[in-house]
Amino acid sequence: MMNESGKKRRRKTPMEGxxxxxxxxAEARRLVDAVTxxxxxxxxxxxxxxxxxxxxxxxxxxxxxxxxxxPPQKQRPSRTPRVRPPQSQPQAAPQAQKADSAxxxxxxxxxxxxxxxxxxxxxxxxxLHRVPGRTRLKIPMLKWNASLANxxxxxxxxxxxxxxLQISTVTGNVVVYYQPWELCQxxxxxxxxxxxxxxxxxxxxxxxxxxxxxxxxx
Amino acid sequence: xxxxxxxxNNKGGVGKTTVTCNLAHALGLAGCRVLVVDLDSQCNSTxxxxxPGVEPKHSLYEFLASEExxxxxxxxxxxxxxxxxxxxxxxxxxxxLEPQLIMQAPTSFQRLRRSLREPAKQQFxxxxxxxxxxxxxxxxxxxxxxDFVLIPVKAGSAFSVEGLLKAVxxxxxxxxxxxxxxxxxxxxxxxxxxxxxxxxxxxxxxxAAFRADQVFATSIPMNTLFERAELARQxxxxxxxxxxxxxxxxxxxxxxxxILPPSPMGLxxxxx
Numbered sequence: 001m002m003n004e005s006g007k008k009r010r011r012k013t014p015m016e017g018x019x020x021x022x023x024x025x026a027e028a029r030r031l032v033d034a035v036t037x038x039x040x041x042x043x044x045x046x047x048x049x050x051x052x053x054x055x056x057x058x059x060x061x062x063x064x065x066x067x068x069x070x071p072p073q074k075q076r077p078s079r080t081p082r083v084r085p086p087q088s089q090p091q092a093a094p095q096a097q098k099a100d101s102a103x104x105x106x107x108x109x110x111x112x113x114x115x116x117x118x119x120x121x122x123x124x125x126x127x128l129h130r131v132p133g134r135t136r137l138k139i140p141m142l143k144w145n146a147s148l149a150n151x152x153x154x155x156x157x158x159x160x161x162x163x164x165l166q167i168s169t170v171t172g173n174v175v176v177y178y179q180p181w182e183l184c185q186x187x188x189x190x191x192x193x194x195x196x197x198x199x200x201x202x203x204x205x206x207x208x209x210x211x212x213x214x215x216x217x218x
Numbered sequence: 219x220x221x222x223x224x225x226x227n228n229k230g231g232v233g234k235t236t237v238t239c240n241l242a243h244a245l246g247l248a249g250c251r252v253l254v255v256d257l258d259s260q261c262n263s264t265x266x267x268x269x270p271g272v273e274p275k276h277s278l279y280e281f282l283a284s285e286e287x288x289x290x291x292x293x294x295x296x297x298x299x300x301x302x303x304x305x306x307x308x309x310x311x312x313x314x315l316e317p318q319l320i321m322q323a324p325t326s327f328q329r330l331r332r333s334l335r336e337p338a339k340q341q342f343x344x345x346x347x348x349x350x351x352x353x354x355x356x357x358x359x360x361x362x363x364x365d366f367v368l369i370p371v372k373a374g375s376a377f378s379v380e381g382l383l384k385a386v387x388x389x390x391x392x393x394x395x396x397x398x399x400x401x402x403x404x405x406x407x408x409x410x411x412x413x414x415x416x417x418x419x420x421x422x423x424x425x426a427a428f429r430a431d432q433v434f435a436t437s438i439p440m441n442t443l444f445e446r447a448e449l450a451r452q453x454x455x456x457x458x459x460x461x462x463x464x465x466x467x468x469x470x471x472x473x474x475x476x477i478l479p480p481s482p483m484g485l486x487x488x489x490x
């Protein structure tokens with residue numbers, strides 16, 4: 001759109017007029033860091049305090065990615081697997097998530113909060129789009145469930161035949177890049193069965209395999 | 219021993235009461251024993267949590283009125299409509315205590331700490347203090363009594379970022395003046411409206427400005443069901459269990475429990 005002088009009018013960015021927001025955030029961060037530094041310099045007296053003394057915690061804190069000394073497990077495309085959380089959520093390093101999930105026992109979705117498992121529709125996997133080698137799925141259970149998305153990302157990228165994976169916790173959509181012939185092998189089937197058992201108890205392994213390969217239910 | 223979390227932000231309308239009540243309910247569903255102390259004389263937490271028709275005999279007023287402690291925490295406790303969640307209700311008359319508390323300052327600021335802290339930590343896994351939107355006497359009392367501060371920030375509101383800054387400054391002052399154990403639990407990005415760029419921008423700036431262990435990974439989405447639940451005087455987990463807001467609070471409770479060490483009380487209950 002042109003203004004009277006004939007120059008192209010620049011569209012306002014959302015933060016114009018609120019330029020003090022980054023400064024306020026930086027000031028708040030500095031104050032919080034000062035507290036953390038003061039705490040870490042003095043010995044914590046209670047275990048609760050010690051656990052929250054600013055040290056990274058499982059699931060929410062960034063972990064250093066694995067070093068280059070670790071051999072790559074398999075050939076992948078240049079695109080790295082990632083979870084796309086809501087904009088406010090910090091992204092965790094995928095390789096580190098994988099390492100975490102390998103070291104720790106798989107996390108079953110919590111049963112204490114019935115809202116997650118009440119509806120059987122939540123476990124439904126819908127194929128939105130497919131081309132050979134790539135499928136876009138919708139898994140409603142993944143919406144707003146960053147921990148399940150991270151766990152699923154870490155586990156599924158280890159499945160032989162799955163080359164790349166992108167998960168959006170905003171939409172609950174999963175984009176899978178795969179090698180069809182490799183995904184049909186017994187090793188892949190076994191891995192998918194374990195994934196279903198550990199993370200998606202409401203999903204049958206054969207249905208997950210079919211969905212990953214883009215086969216729609218009739 | 220449990221922990222005590224004060225929910226503060228100097229800006230009103232950022233969702234302190236909503237976060238307090240819904241988080242308490244989500245934690246209760248996860249098996250925790252939770253106490254909500256309503257320090258806001260608007261009494262919204264009390265209204266949302268107490269079952270209809272329940273008339274509490276004692277409230278925060280009696281709890282704070284005198285140093286001699288005419289009532290104990292047990293006298294003030296009221297079981298809420300939600301399993302595992304208890305409340306110390308408030309009454310509007312508590313606002314009239316403020317001049318008295320100011321006149322008796324600074325000892326009166328420690329009154330809540332002396333009377334609430336030990337029994338609450340012994341009986342409950344998590345105690346959540348819902349605060350009024352100001353830097354007044356009750357907020358100071360809460361900060362002296364608390365272990366942690368949870369600051370909800372409304373995505374899309376620059377004023378709530380200003381409130382965050384004031385809250386952090388106040389927290390640091392209280393740390394230096396008497397409660398050295400006080401620290402930030404996490405910031406919570408609340409009321410994220412993904413349709414508006416201003417909301418997305420501030421949420422992204424918040425996430426970028428702080429470390430991952432300073433901001434909850436879970437954010438709470440904007441959802442009209444929150445208002446409807448408020449109208450029904452219920453938490454969103456009770457009113458609309460399958461809503462996005464309800465799922466977000468479930469996720470928030472899980473995230474909070476994951477960063478806290480297991481409570482001895484919780485372990486005892488698991489054994490039982």
